[in-house]
Amino acid sequence: MISxxxxxxxxxxxxxxxxxxxxxxxxxxxxxxxxDDVMRxxxxxxxxxxxxxxxxxxxxxxxxxxxxxxxxxxVRAIGELIVPGADAAPPPKIFPLTPFxxxxxxxxxxxxxxxxxxxxxxxxxxxIVDTENGLKxxxxxxxxxxxxxxxxxxxxxxxxxxHITFFGGETLxxxxxxxxxxxxxxxxxxxxxKAVDFxxxxxxxxxxxxxxxFLAENQVGVTISIDGPREVQDKFRVxxxxxxxxxxxxxKIQELLKRHRSRPIGARVTLTSGxxxxxxxxxxxxxxxxxxxxxxxxxxxxxxxxxxxxxxGYDEMLGQFRELAYEFLEYSVENRHHxxxxxxxxxxxxxxxxxxxxxxxxxxxxxxxATDGDVALCHRFAGSDAHKLGTVADGIDRNAQHAFLEKHxxxxxxxCSTCWARPLCSGGCYHEAHTRYGETTRPNLHYCxxxxxxxxVCLQIYGELSERNPAYLAQFDExxxxxxxx
Ligand code: SF4
Ligand code: SF4
Numbered sequence: 001m002i003s004x005x006x007x008x009x010x011x012x013x014x015x016x017x018x019x020x021x022x023x024x025x026x027x028x029x030x031x032x033x034x035x036d037d038v039m040r041x042x043x044x045x046x047x048x049x050x051x052x053x054x055x056x057x058x059x060x061x062x063x064x065x066x067x068x069x070x071x072x073x074x075v076r077a078i079g080e081l082i083v084p085g086a087d088a089a090p091p092p093k094i095f096p097l098t099p100f101x102x103x104x105x106x107x108x109x110x111x112x113x114x115x116x117x118x119x120x121x122x123x124x125x126x127x128i129v130d131t132e133n134g135l136k137x138x139x140x141x142x143x144x145x146x147x148x149x150x151x152x153x154x155x156x157x158x159x160x161x162x163h164i165t166f167f168g169g170e171t172l173x174x175x176x177x178x179x180x181x182x183x184x185x186x187x188x189x190x191x192x193x194k195a196v197d198f199x200x201x202x203x204x205x206x207x208x209x210x211x212x213x214f215l216a217e218n219q220v221g222v223t224i225s226i227d228g229p230r231e232v233q234d235k236f237r238v239x240x241x242x243x244x245x246x247x248x249x250x251x252k253i254q255e256l257l258k259r260h261r262s263r264p265i266g267a268r269v270t271l272t273s274g275x276x277x278x279x280x281x282x283x284x285x286x287x288x289x290x291x292x293x294x295x296x297x298x299x300x301x302x303x304x305x306x307x308x309x310x311x312x313g314y315d316e317m318l319g320q321f322r323e324l325a326y327e328f329l330e331y332s333v334e335n336r337h338h339x340x341x342x343x344x345x346x347x348x349x350x351x352x353x354x355x356x357x358x359x360x361x362x363x364x365x366x367x368x369x370a371t372d373g374d375v376a377l378c379h380r381f382a383g384s385d386a387h388k389l390g391t392v393a394d395g396i397d398r399n400a401q402h403a404f405l406e407k408h409x410x411x412x413x414x415x416c417s418t419c420w421a422r423p424l425c426s427g428g429c430y431h432e433a434h435t436r437y438g439e440t441t442r443p444n445l446h447y448c449x450x451x452x453x454x455x456x457v458c459l460q461i462y463g464e465l466s467e468r469n470p471a472y473l474a475q476f477d478e479x480x481x482x483x484x485x486x
Contacts, residue, residue: 003046005081006039010420012456014463021459022077026355026423029075034060034068046081093411094357101157103365104483106165106379107148109140109174111371115203115245118236119272119299119307121380129383136383139174140371145181148369151392153192163482166200167379175211182218201225204249207256216260223266224253228281236272236307257290264292266341271298271317272307278320286339293339297486300432314450322457329461333469346458351476355423361483362430363389363404380431413443421455
């Protein structure tokens with residue numbers, strides 16, 4: 001007799017009703033009472049149809065039960081289990097077609113910084129590349145930047161838009177090259193019939209009227225790395241002499257926000273150990289400073305460092321993220337803007353049904369370019385010979401790229417093979433894994449509870465929105481514009 005079993009899924013509740021997130025397809029379904037009863041039974045153990053009938057037909061009726069089983073089977077929430085365990089066959093290893101077009105190039109125009117943030121992955125004990133005594137130039141030359149533009153325009157293939165993000169060190173230390181690169185990329189893009197979109201990340205210390213004017217005029221997207229109010233910012237984000245940076249950056253950011261109105265300006269907060277008050281940081285940066293949106297990321301660090309977030313810290317962070325996410329929900333139900341970008345980004349991935357073979361675009365749609373023109377997985381690996389994927393002069397080394405993708409596919413991460421959050425997490429950031437375990441291939445098992453907890457919160461928000469304001473979700477119907485640069 002054939003038995004039925006639930007396929008891999010995660011059940012959650014939103015808007016007072018149950019939902020399932022189906023892991024193999026990354027699809028979401030709301031369940032009625034009958035479907036919920038069937039799914040619950042089949043999650044506990046395999047059932048034959050007769051057993052299901054015996055337990056559920058009286059309550060739900062034969063016809064209703066039959067229809068529900070058929071519907072759940074159609075959406076592949078349940079399946080026939082002929083040999084126990086057969087449902088757990090390893091997923092096929094699917095690779096993107098190559099050559100995969102480059103969507104986003106992150107140009108590290110300098111590896112130098114005028115701040116000395118204690119937790120910085122580029123300068124602290126966790127650094128991958130020696131930017132002080134190494135062989136890499138401290139600043140990218142105009143010539144290398146031009147070659148990088150040519151590289152990007154070529155490697156972006158048939159994409160209509162190429163995204164160039166300027167990064168550092170402190171990006172604005174090399175403003176002259178940034179400025180020339182934008183002019184050159186515009187001209188070359190126009191010649192080739194391709195639009196070029198520009199953005200940058202900066203610590204804000206070097207902003208001044210002419211730079212702000214240039215960024216506004218050229219519609220350059222700006223993300224400011226800032227940790228919050230003075231006492232939070234000055235804890236780690238300090239100058240080389242140890243003084244805090246808040247009083248220097250705050251007025252400059254105000255000026256930027258006043259004059260640069262052509263693109264929304266975002267803040268990027270690094271969360272560290274110690275008492276967390278995410279709501280206060282959020283309120284300060286949006287209501288008091290005026291940022292359009294704020295994204296939070298836990299610090300990337302090896303364990304044992306003073307600023308590393310503890311297990312308890314992750315729990316605390318999750319609780320506070322949840323509160324802010326529910327505030328986001330209430331705003332979104334009323335079609336009011338809320339700037340908590342972490343939840344919006346995850347909602348978009350959920351809506352698009354993303355099921356990732358790789359955690360991010362690094363080495364695929366996104367690459368980082370070091371000051372000498374070496375191309376690496378992403379900006380955080382730029383300049384690392386061990387993570388090199390080519391040069392802007394010679395192009396992408398397809399063999400190295402293929403070997404990287406082969407090695408880092410989710411199918412190789414056996415620890416993740418039974419995790420319901422893997423369609424969205426896929427093992428997590430390679431840089432975090434490298435810092436934590438010395439190996440980009442390792443899944444980030446130290447933060448699984450946090451990832452699953454946060455994904456569950458976002459699924460709830462998604463379920464709530466799908467019931468209370470489904471029109472809100474329509475904004476995610478468009479294809480993703482660019483790879484995210486974290
Ligand atoms: S790293 Fe952890 S949370 Fe992420 S997919 Fe793997 S097991 Fe799941
Ligand atoms: S998630 Fe990590 S590996 Fe991926 S692009 Fe961001 S920093 Fe690089």
